[in-house]
Amino acid sequence: MDLVLQYIGLGVTSVFTGAEGGLWLMPLAMVVVGVLVGILVGATPGLSGPFAMAIALPVLVSVFGYSNEALYPVLGCLVGIMKGATVGGAVPAILFNTPGTPDAFLTTLDGNPMARKGLGRKAIQTAHFSSVMGDNYSDIVLFVAAPIIAVTVERVLGLPEKSALIILSLCFMAAVVGGAPLKGLIGGLLGMFVSLVGSTLSGNGPRLTFGIPELGGGLPLTSCVLGVLVLSEVLISIEDMRNERRRQTTPPEAPEMGPRLTWGERGRMLPGILRGATIGTLIGALPGIGTTTAATLSYDTAKRRSKEPETFGKGNPQGVVATESANSAVSGANLIPVMSLGIPGNFAAVFIILAVETIGDFAFGPQVFRFTPIREIEGFDTILNKDLVMAFGLFTMMVMANAVNWTVGGVLMGLLGYLVRIPKDVMLPVILTVSLTAAYVQDGGYLGLLSACGFAVIGYGLRRLEISILPFVIGFLLAPTLEGLVRGAYTASGGDALFLLKSPIALVMLALSVFLLVRMVRQARRA
Amino acid sequence: MKRTLMMTASLMMLAAPAFAEWNPDGPIRLWIGYGAGGGTDVQGRTLAKEIEAKRGWQVIPENKAGEDGTVMSAQLKGEEPDGQTLGFAITTTYDFAPMNSDNLTPEDFTYITTTAGSQMAVLARAESGWTSIEDMAAAAAAGEQIVWANWGTQVEAGAEIVARALGIEVNHLRTKGGRGALNALVSMDANVGWGGGVQKPLVEAGELVILASAENGPVALAPEQPTLKDLGVDLNLGYQYIITAPAGMSDEIRDEIAGVVAEILADPESETRQFIEKQYPPAPIVTQGAELREQILTTYDANVAMMKALAE
Numbered sequence: 001m002d003l004v005l006q007y008i009g010l011g012v013t014s015v016f017t018g019a020e021g022g023l024w025l026m027p028l029a030m031v032v033v034g035v036l037v038g039i040l041v042g043a044t045p046g047l048s049g050p051f052a053m054a055i056a057l058p059v060l061v062s063v064f065g066y067s068n069e070a071l072y073p074v075l076g077c078l079v080g081i082m083k084g085a086t087v088g089g090a091v092p093a094i095l096f097n098t099p100g101t102p103d104a105f106l107t108t109l110d111g112n113p114m115a116r117k118g119l120g121r122k123a124i125q126t127a128h129f130s131s132v133m134g135d136n137y138s139d140i141v142l143f144v145a146a147p148i149i150a151v152t153v154e155r156v157l158g159l160p161e162k163s164a165l166i167i168l169s170l171c172f173m174a175a176v177v178g179g180a181p182l183k184g185l186i187g188g189l190l191g192m193f194v195s196l197v198g199s200t201l202s203g204n205g206p207r208l209t210f211g212i213p214e215l216g217g218g219l220p221l222t223s224c225v226l227g228v229l230v231l232s233e234v235l236i237s238i239e240d241m242r243n244e245r246r247r248q249t250t251p252p253e254a255p256e257m258g259p260r261l262t263w264g265e266r267g268r269m270l271p272g273i274l275r276g277a278t279i280g281t282l283i284g285a286l287p288g289i290g291t292t293t294a295a296t297l298s299y300d301t302a303k304r305r306s307k308e309p310e311t312f313g314k315g316n317p318q319g320v321v322a323t324e325s326a327n328s329a330v331s332g333a334n335l336i337p338v339m340s341l342g343i344p345g346n347f348a349a350v351f352i353i354l355a356v357e358t359i360g361d362f363a364f365g366p367q368v369f370r371f372t373p374i375r376e377i378e379g380f381d382t383i384l385n386k387d388l389v390m391a392f393g394l395f396t397m398m399v400m401a402n403a404v405n406w407t408v409g410g411v412l413m414g415l416l417g418y419l420v421r422i423p424k425d426v427m428l429p430v431i432l433t434v435s436l437t438a439a440y441v442q443d444g445g446y447l448g449l450l451s452a453c454g455f456a457v458i459g460y461g462l463r464r465l466e467i468s469i470l471p472f473v474i475g476f477l478l479a480p481t482l483e484g485l486v487r488g489a490y491t492a493s494g495g496d497a498l499f500l501l502k503s504p505i506a507l508v509m510l511a512l513s514v515f516l517l518v519r520m521v522r523q524a525r526r527a
Numbered sequence: 528m529k530r531t532l533m534m535t536a537s538l539m540m541l542a543a544p545a546f547a548e549w550n551p552d553g554p555i556r557l558w559i560g561y562g563a564g565g566g567t568d569v570q571g572r573t574l575a576k577e578i579e580a581k582r583g584w585q586v587i588p589e590n591k592a593g594e595d596g597t598v599m600s601a602q603l604k605g606e607e608p609d610g611q612t613l614g615f616a617i618t619t620t621y622d623f624a625p626m627n628s629d630n631l632t633p634e635d636f637t638y639i640t641t642t643a644g645s646q647m648a649v650l651a652r653a654e655s656g657w658t659s660i661e662d663m664a665a666a667a668a669a670g671e672q673i674v675w676a677n678w679g680t681q682v683e684a685g686a687e688i689v690a691r692a693l694g695i696e697v698n699h700l701r702t703k704g705g706r707g708a709l710n711a712l713v714s715m716d717a718n719v720g721w722g723g724g725v726q727k728p729l730v731e732a733g734e735l736v737i738l739a740s741a742e743n744g745p746v747a748l749a750p751e752q753p754t755l756k757d758l759g760v761d762l763n764l765g766y767q768y769i770i771t772a773p774a775g776m777s778d779e780i781r782d783e784i785a786g787v788v789a790e791i792l793a794d795p796e797s798e799t800r801q802f803i804e805k806q807y808p809p810a811p812i813v814t815q816g817a818e819l820r821e822q823i824l825t826t827y828d829a830n831v832a833m834m835k836a837l838a839e
Contacts, residue, residue, distance in 0.1 A: 066563075066588065067572060159700075159716050199593030201701040203680040205628055206598060213605060216598035217591050361564025367710050372732050383732045487701065488716065492674040494698040 003371050010374075010384070011392020015076075015400075019069045027072035030060075031397050034080020035404040036412065041081065042088025043416040046237065046424060047431075048101045049085030050347030053078050054226050055434050057355055058442035068360035071390070076397045078355055082348040083135060083401045086291075086328040087409050090127035090320075091416045095120055095255065103291030103327040106299050110312065110319030117315055118258045121414065125261035126317050127324045128413050130273045132405050134325030137277035138284060138332030139402065142339070143395050145285075147369040150340035154366035159489035160499055164506035164513075166482045169343050171513040173288030174471050174520065180527065181520040183467040184288075191475030192482075194219065194458075201484055218480065220443030220451050222354055225473055227452035229347065230435050232459025232469075234428055241424055257414075265317075272302060272321040280329025285336045287345035288470060291327040298326030332398070339364050339391065342481065350473055362390045549783040551611055554585035558603060560596030560616030565704040566725045566806060570642065570768055571615040573799045577791045588615075592704065595679035596620030597628055600771070604635045608776035610784060613639070617723075617766045622826040623681040626834065633827045637776035638819040640785040641767040642792060642799070643807040645723040646748065647741040649689070649755075652712055653733055660693070660739045660758055663719060667695035676700045676708040676720030681830070684837055685741065685764045686721070692760040709735075723766070724806045741765065747808040767812055769819075778816075785815040 018024030034056075041052040060077055064070035089101030094111035107127060114123035157165065170192075174184035198218030199206045209215035276298040283294040302322035303312045312319050335352065337343040342364045344350045356362055372385040439452035462469055486500075493499035500506055557575050561567040568590060575586035591599035596616035606612040614620075618641070625631040651657045657666065667673045675690075675697050677683040683699050690697035700717045702708045705725045711717040712735060721741070722730075729735045730748050737749035741764040745752060755762045770788065772781070791797050792811040803811045814822060 066590075154714050199598050201703065203594070203627065203683070203701065205594055206601075213598075213601040216601055217593055357563075359563075361568060361706070363564070365710075367714055370713070372734070375732065383728055484701075484703070488711075492698050492700045492717065494672070494696070 007388050008392050010389045012396045014389050014393045015396045027076040030073040030077040031080045031400045032404050034077035035084040035401050038081035038084020039088035039412050042085035043091045043100045045092055045098045045100050049082050051230055052081050053351040054230050055438055057351055058222055058438035062441045066359050071360045074355050079397055080401045082331055083405055086331050087131045087405055091413055094123045106295045106323040110316050113315030115255050118256045120255050121257040122261050124413055126320045128410050129266055130321040130325040131328040133273045134277040134329040136402050138281040138329035139398050141281050142332045142336050146336050146339040150366045150369040159485055160503050160506045163485040163489050164509035168509040168513045169287045171516040175516045177288045177468045177470050182524040184471045187467045188471035188475035191472035192479035195476045195479040201487055214447050220448050223439040223443040223448040223452040224455045226435055226439050227455030228459035231456030234432050235460045236463055269321050272318050273325040276322045276325030277329040280326035281333040284330035284333030290346050291330045294326040294330050295323040298322045549780050551584050554587050556612045557586050557588045558599045558614050559588055559590045560599035560620055561704045562592035563590050565706040573802055577799055578787055595624040597624045606773050608773040610780040614771045618769050619681050619766045622823045623830045626831055633823050635774050637772040637774055638823055639770045639781050640788045640815040641769045641812050643768045643803040644812040645766045646746045646807055647764045648722050648746045649738040650720050650722045650726055650735045651738055653736050664693045664695050673697045674700050674717040676702050676711040676717035678702050678704050678708050682721045685762055688762050689760050727806050789813050
């Protein structure tokens with residue numbers, strides 16, 4: 001226990017310590033910047049947290065560089081955006097009935113009626129309070145669960161089991177994401193396919209590079225994700241704008257704000273928040289399900305448990321509490337599989353992983369949570385697990401981001417009403433320019449630019465075919481890890497053809513994967 | 528140690544008159560041939576920082592990992608030899624890895640300078656209870672499955688040579704760089720592995736033990752352990768960290784860059800030097816210019832012969 005506290009202490013202080021050992025407030029400053037940007041982005045319809053993270057990552061890397069010292073400010077800003085966006089999305093949902101982020105959609109159901117009744121301020125403060133509480137709750141679960149899961153996994157899972165776990169995660173994600181399950185599977189497989197380009201651990205040289213040596217290290221990750229996620233959305237928006245020009249309406253005026261939320265009312269919300277946050281945390285810990293499902297489930301549960309279910313949808317604050325606490329709780333819980341296993345479950349997690357892989361020598365995975373006894377050798381060095389200090393540093397920044405969300409976030413949210421009025425024809429060119437510049441700077445000039453554009457076309461195609469982008473990106477990101485594990489498991493078994501089927505744990509996980517696949521196909525047949 | 532220092536000092540003096548004769552026209556890209564967090568990466572980044580401090584040249588390190596450094600060297604080959612693009616990898620990248628590639632030969636590069644030598648050793652987890660190669664061989668003979676973590680074709684061949692000499696069966700696990708091999712050992716995906724120097728903190732923390740040295744002499748962390756040669760396995764897997772450029776670089780640029788590096792490595796206050804003294808003791812190994820080129824070409828021929836013998 002002493003050791004755990006020692007590591008937590010080191011982690012907390014490491015955030016505030018610069019390379020030279022002096023006080024360094026840059027990570028804290030970047031957390032604040034991140035949260036503010038996140039809230040603004042969240043409150044702007046058409047922008048979302050992952051969007052801002054995709055663009056921010058290359059910009060941050062070009063500012064702070066690739067060294068270990070860059071990791072804290074960059075991660076701090078990304079974590080801030082992630083958390084700020086979950087809070088900000090509620091504002092336009094409540095005031096104007098247009099959700100700022102997709103996961104705030106359910107907030108419109110009760111939030112907007114409240115605003116129309118003249119209780120706008122109350123609704124926003126309810127959303128803020130439940131959102132931040134939900135976020136804090138899931139962070140606490142993350143801090144406790146991630147180390148425990150990681151340690152267990154490292155002891156129990158070998159190469160075949162880890163391979164099977166990734167296969168199961170991918171199948172699960174394909175099955176639960178979006179409306180049509182088979183489309184999720186196709187997206188995931190396509191993502192895995194494009195990740196085949198580049199170097200493998202085969203020792204036979206890079207593959208599928210078309211003779212371009214720059215592709216030897218694989219397609220540039222950040223640019224590709226930027227292309228498939230952000231640029232494709234820009235393309236779609238341009239199309240929509242062109243087609244909807246005739247029906248352009250002026251944005252509505254902000255309604256009367258009304259009275260503040262009292263502490264007594266906050267207290268009465270707590271049971272609802274606890275229920276919503278628990279649902280959000282459970283859902284968030286599973287890959288691919290995401291905020292919308294969590295919010296829906298939480299909303300339905302709250303409605304069913306309520307003594308007056310008929311008031312839901314007509315301005316019941318409990319509806320806002322249920323959706324906001326659940327969708328915010330997802331963000332912390334999503335980092336549980338990321339930090340303990342290296343498996344991302346949503347876009348925000350994808351960018352946290354990308355940042356970590358791009359910068360410095362820290363990497364997520366079970367090895368992070370080894371509690372190596374701290375020993376000081378005179379005149380030499382201190383022996384400790386630096387990754388663990390880093391992990392606690394990241395946790396510290398999450399707590400800081402929550403604090404900023406609590407304080408500044410609440411103030412800022414009251415002032416955001418006008419953001420919905422930023423017209424898309426101003427915003428899209430800005431997004432486009434920043435994204436393309438970011439891709440150019442981050443990933444070696446034209447290679448980055450071309451991959452971003454190529455992936456924008458892929459993303460456009462996927463969106464138009466209504467194939468969810470998430471399995472594509474996660475398949476793209478995880479396939480190399482999976483290949484490394486499968487290759488390793490095969491050679492380590494001495495070339496046994498049944499290497500994946502020898503362990504009961506792997507067998508169970510693979511059986512579950514097959515079950516999910518069969519279910520997907522049957523569902524698709526029925527539909 | 529004395530000899531190395533003397534050599535460094537004399538090289539410094541040789542390089543001294545060349546100061547400020549060449550200056551890069553913009554930032555220098557330092558391409559690191561291995562992934563983040565390994566020995567090559569940490570050394571390359573520290574060195575880049577110190578070159579910048581010393582000369583005011585802007586040096587931007589970038590990881591291009593894969594295939595024993597050849598993902599990097601294949602790109603380096605096509606760049607201009609104007610000193611603006613340099614590669615940082617290990618001698619294996621040039622004196623072994625090109626034999627697996629149709630597009631690369633040792634003649635494709637200008638060899639600028641080495642910086643340090645490996646501390647190549649056979650590692651096992653402390654909790655395995657093994658303290659020597661014999662213990663491992665005995666465990667294998669008793670039926671335990673041996674999985675050996677390797678980061679490249681050369682060291683995998685090395686593991687196979689050791690296994691054959693001991694008369695045991697070994698399964699191989701390919702990892703990403705030396706750091707990957709350590710992770711595989713710690714997370715029990717493998718029970719034996721190679722370590723080139725990054726193993727130091729883990730060995731000192733008592734997590735890993737060194738079973739034997741794969742250098743010509745014992746390794747600094749375990750001076751009492753025999754070398755593989757002592758054990759009758761004719762194998763030296765030691766390598767050096769090396770800075771290169773595309774072929775055709777002028778001697779002036781080559782010597783200017785080599786001079787800066789030698790200067791940094793000779794400075795006892797230098798962070799890079801201190802890192803090398805700790806991780807790759809006892810001191811930096813600085814071989815440069817024509818002598819270095821000769822070393823790479825000779826070792827390449829020897830390695831081709833070794834792989835032929837292994838395949839027979």
